[in-house]
Amino acid sequence: MSAMMEAAEQDLSANAAISVRSLWKVFGPKADSVAGSPLADLSRADLLEQTGCVAAVRDVSFDVAPGEVFVVMGLSGSGKSTLVRCLTRLIEPTAGSVLVGGEDILTASPARLRELRRTRFSMVFQHFGLLPHRRVIDNIAYSLEVNGVKRDLRHKRANEVIELVGLHGYANHYPEQLSGGMQQRVGLARALAVDPEVMLLDEPFSALDPLIRRDMQNEVMRLHRDLGKTMVFITHDLAEALKLGDRIAIMRDGAVVQMGTPAEVVGNPADEYVADFVRDVPKSHVLTLAAIARIPKEGEALDGPRLEASTLIRDASPVIAEASGAVTVVAKGEVVGVVTSDDVLRVISGESTAARHESS
């Protein structure tokens, strides 16, 4: 890597809310000796065989832009939960760096780390992790409390977030008196209480019923829209990842196998594994017109209705169906191509865009 590129990358990561570089977490004897050695190139199974070590996170790098929702998706055992814990050192990473606002978390002193955890980060847990012996309001105020904020002030702030997440009237309840969905609202409120720069959500809705889960997803989208927090969201649910994520990283065996926008992941799976994952996703719900716009054939006029390239195919299809001929796709005022109902049908019928590109 040239010095210039390195400098450019430095610059980029300095602007990022979180910047992760070559992060490793290895469990087992002599865990330190794996990263940066030839052992690092071994597959997970071979590494276990040869050294007795398990690499839960393997050489993971990514940047999260301020205000972005970055989703890490993978099946159980893919290392996603370990990864998110490494970001706040709830699990101590083996190698690599994690920069938050340009500051390396991994070299922070215990006191500085606590400081960061109290003010910059907050986390939401799959099983809520509420303190059963405290009222809702004192659960929410906990991180303010350990940071030495006076009782009046922290209760005032806690009451604000209680309103924000729709827990009005529950301040004096105890966690065991609430349903799962309500408990996770407390979890969300607790994470919002310190007004953090970054929220880490570790499968926050996996333990909830499907209907409640949908409500909570919408709640998170609303909060994100209103508050603009940077979020790292862990899930094993692809639909959830596509719904919430600005970008998605797909993990397998501790490594990131693909990173991109929902449309990129669904439209261009990096390998068989990802392709297998996204096979059943209704592509019209994910892909935009940009993915299927094509150069007009001879005789196709550009006088039909105009639609933005960023429109989801699903949302565009009523217009396309109504149109007598081709619909013109524009981006930034420029025509980028046309789409007809045939093109839409081809996507809906499950023909993958990748396959279509190959045949043409």
Place this chain on the structure above:
Amino acid sequence: MTMVRGLLAKRWVLVLIVLGVWIVLATAFSGVSTLELSTATDTPFTAWLRDLAASIRGNRTTSPAFIYFFNPIRLGVQGFIEPIRALISLPADGDIIPVLGWLGVVALIGYVVYATSNLRTSILSMALVMGCGVLGVWADSMDTLAMTLGAVFLSLLIGFPLGVWAGLNDRVMAFLRPGLDLAQILPTLVYLAPLALVFLIGVAAATIATLIYSIPICIRITAHAVRSLKAGPVEAAQSMGSTPWQLLTKVQLPMARQTLILGVNQTTLAALSFVVIAALIGAPGLGKPVIDALTIRNVGDGLTAGLAVVFLAVMLDRATTAAVLHSQSYVPATGAARIRRRIGLIGGAVATLIAMVLSRQLLWAAVFPKQLNFGDQISAFLSTVVKWFTSTFEFLTSGLNAAFTALLLNPLEKLLAGSPWYLTIIAITLVALILGGRKVAVLSAILMVGIVSMGLWNDTMITLSQVLLATVVVMLVGIVLGVIAGRSARAERLLKPILDAGQTLPAFVYLVPVLALFGPTRFAAIVCGVFYAAPVVVRVVADGVKGVPSDMVEAAVASGSTTTQVITKVQLPASKKSLLLGANQGLIFVLAVIVIGGLVGAGGLGYLVLVGQSKPELTGKGLAAGIAIVFLGIMLDRIAHASAQRTDRKSL
């Protein structure tokens, strides 16, 4: 699965072969090299111990170890306990009552219990304490209570911080664990004599012995309480930037409250049961009449004192658990209940203060009234009942005793103690090898050779034969009752009070009625051992059976198993680990009581320990017997433990 079963079968087959050969050889060489030794005969080792003890006794005022270590500890402990006794049990010189008369004590107990739990438990506690007065043993009961409370306070003072530390830090736990494990297998009787030697017979030695017994229990449960917390809230609190101290005080300890209180409860009951036994080294209180009852066979007074111990045990048990363990909830009482309680607390405090003052001013409130003291009548009544019962059922009890002794106990004792010592050592080592592996076999052989060289072989084998038989009986009882309780919630509810009582009562207490029923025999000691160990084993087995996944049982039922088949083919095999754990616990509990059974004619090592305490010329023998008991305990525990682990590994 078939392979595992084959291997297991092979293990049992091997053991049976060893047993068979052993029995044949033992019969052939019966009476040869049994190393039998009369009680009064010293070996070089016991003579050396005797002289050592004598020199320790002689040097108490001169040796630096005493001047700078043992004596200050003794005085410190004594200085802590005596004020508590002065408060409730021991009148100052020239006084007829301690600082508080009985009314004051009852009121104070009632108030403290009300403050820590609820009104019902408070009333029950006051009734039970007054019951001690009705039984005519007020002063002794107060002594036992004072000793117990003092010991509990010291246990918590030392055990709680250590337990928390061990719960938080693996290295501390690893450091403490061998001591905790040893404390669990050490029969209570064995450390009385050495402690009495360095701390003199009396309150201090008794308290320190009690602490040795109860502190490990406190540490263990406290560490477990901290360790077994749900990870989620702890992790969440960490993620919010708690310092370790904030984590401990705001999250871990409040969340662990229930288990911590259970720790206080167990520590209290352990201390009470030990204070009773510690009468052997001069603990004042109810233990003395119980021992008197055992040695001069005054059943009535012994049972009366035993009943008072039961009253105190129930009182302390309820007082330390009631309000908290009944609810699993963290939600506190609501507004109205809180106000009611505050009024109760203030009113109660005033009433208690008045009662305390009255108990110092008025005779009826100071000395427990004669009109309420039915001690003599109760004692006489109990004597009559026991006499009637014993004579009426003598055909049954003596028949049972005779049959058990002739058919099981004598043959086993003959095999262990009545054959050449080297043959027994080889046989036991082989069994240890088959069940527990090479390391355990070597350890067993070394321990047994050690016992032989101390000159206590024959006595040890007599004790061992009783321990083994009692354990077999305990396991049979434990499995039957455990399976019933594990399968039926109703049966469990019915058994629960009995099991609770069994685990709450000091072993000493039921020696009295058993002695009355079966006379001073080895069988009586075995019955006591069974009574003492059965509750634990039943509990462990029942938990194991309950822990078998219900879909496993459902699958067996769905494929047409009969109830017996479900039990024998699914529930028992699946809870094998619990069965082995139960056997291990059963062995250790039985050993502890069989040794005390020396008091009631069981002979063996326990008897030597006890005579060693009362006759100076036998001190060496008694101390050596204590060591032999420890060796025996370690050997049995290791064999049981290792065989459980090996079975566990194989079934994986």
